[in-house]
Amino acid sequence: MERIRERVIQIYGNLVSLLQKCIFCILSVGPIPNHIAFIMDGNRRFTKKCKLMEGAGHKIGFSALMSMLKYCYEFGVRYVTVYAFSIENFKRSPEEVQSLMDLMLEKIEEILKEQSIVNRYGVRVIFSGNLKLLSEPVRLAAERAMLATAKNSKAVLSICVAYTSTNEIMHAVQESCEEKWDEITLLNSSGAGYGLISLGGYEQDEMDHLIKLTDIEKHMYMAAAPDPDIIIRTSGETRLSNFLLWQSANCYLYLPSVLWPEIGFRQFLWAILNFQQIHFYLDKQRKQS
């Protein structure tokens, strides 16, 4: 009896994945997004709604994340970004922050294993954000994960931890200032500076353009990925909460009202269909800027 039941479940699973593959075949007739970003909102609300233990919502949210990643990579999306932990989230109670950090540590170890999604789809994992704000074990695990998957080149997963967009912009500005300073010092020391440091050698116009937009964009945490095509935020909230503000100028915001642990294939499908509907317009906007 058990064996028959298992068999039925297996056949059902196969049918479902076959159906998903067919749908992906049909959808690939139209434009496929290059980069999708997820804001994983609603874990705590899910815990309350289903009356689970504390932290269970986040665990279920992680498996929802794995299934969304599977859909993305099977469909052919090359870059996926997820908003795991914001700098503002450090304001939460220390126990909650600690449990989230422990969960993150556990999951980083898990994705480095052989059969995980990372190795199956050749995914390079990048941790974007101000990693210095993280505790030592988490930071080391993150760096280890980045190193271990550095050779994979088929897809990229950017996990934003200790990340806010304003912090990213500021960090990029700071890095470009330091780079410019090093450049000028180098010129000065090699004698070709003409006294640049004393500011006498530059016109006001030139001084305004020492640091260009391209320098700043080069130093962003998210410089390794192109601008996102779709940002999906669950739980029906309509704000970006300091996520990818710089990069989302021509990006479609899809805001389903499901909570993150409840997200499934239906929402993914709807996001892609909506994206394909307005792709032409957003592409035109991107080319103009």
Next chain:
Amino acid sequence: MFFISSFLHVSVHQVTVFKLLPLYFPSSFPISKIYFNLFFFFFSFSFFNFSKPLFSRLCLNRSMDFAKLKRMLYYWIHQIVNILLRLTWHLLHVTIHLFYFAINIANALESLLISKGLLRRYKSLHISKLQYLAIVIESEDCRTSNVIELLQWLADLGVKHVCLYDKEGILKKSKDFILEKFDGATLFQENDVLLDQPLMTLEFASFSDGKEAVAKAANVLFMKYLKSGSTSSYQGEQIFTESQMGEALKTVGGNGPEPDLLLVYGPARCHLGFPAWRIRYTEIQHMGPLKSMKYGSLIKAIYKFTMVQQNYGK
């Protein structure tokens, strides 16, 4: 056999046209898509009828061996599947167009009811919660008459501070015209505190107030850094803070207050490059194209905003 194969041959070339169609009609009424599909279908069919002799030479080769036949079969099966996939995709998108059309009709009815004051929920708005409103308008859609009508509605609702943004800067150029035509507003000054004022304050922004303003602010900060003559350039130190960045942005003229609500009047829910530093916790609502703006949907959007609770990360 000959009939089917030559028909398919023409359909294959037609497939590329199918693919190009959505590019020409991105947001048009779906019926036109169906008509165009049918038109090309019959056109290619009649073209095929006039070019029968050409295709007969390709297909009626009696000395085809088995391997070649198999290859041809796979080729035609592949083509058929391709065509079916494309047709399904088009059908899917036409269905979605129809769905959104129905949704738009429902929304129009609802906003009609709201503007007549028939829905009790929207009767009293806590407009004081809305300190600063920003409106993003699609540049090609930007008709000043519509903009002025929208500003009139906002003034009637009691909104005190509005920022108008469009990517190309068209609104900025017609700033004086708008201020002249709409006499209930003054220009927003940099050091205006968001107090209750008798007139509405208007701010105009464009794409250059976003990324380029950050680049200019970076230069300002760099100059400060050079002038302070700091010799220690240890890479890990935090030289700038976010508040310093905010100050620098103010000096280059790219930093107004942060909007509470951002209304997007355009074909897509996308903030089109509104200055990134200001929309950290801004609620973004999509209102549809500007030419089909409705008073009722404006009230609904503001009502939805007043019902929202933010944790700010906690």
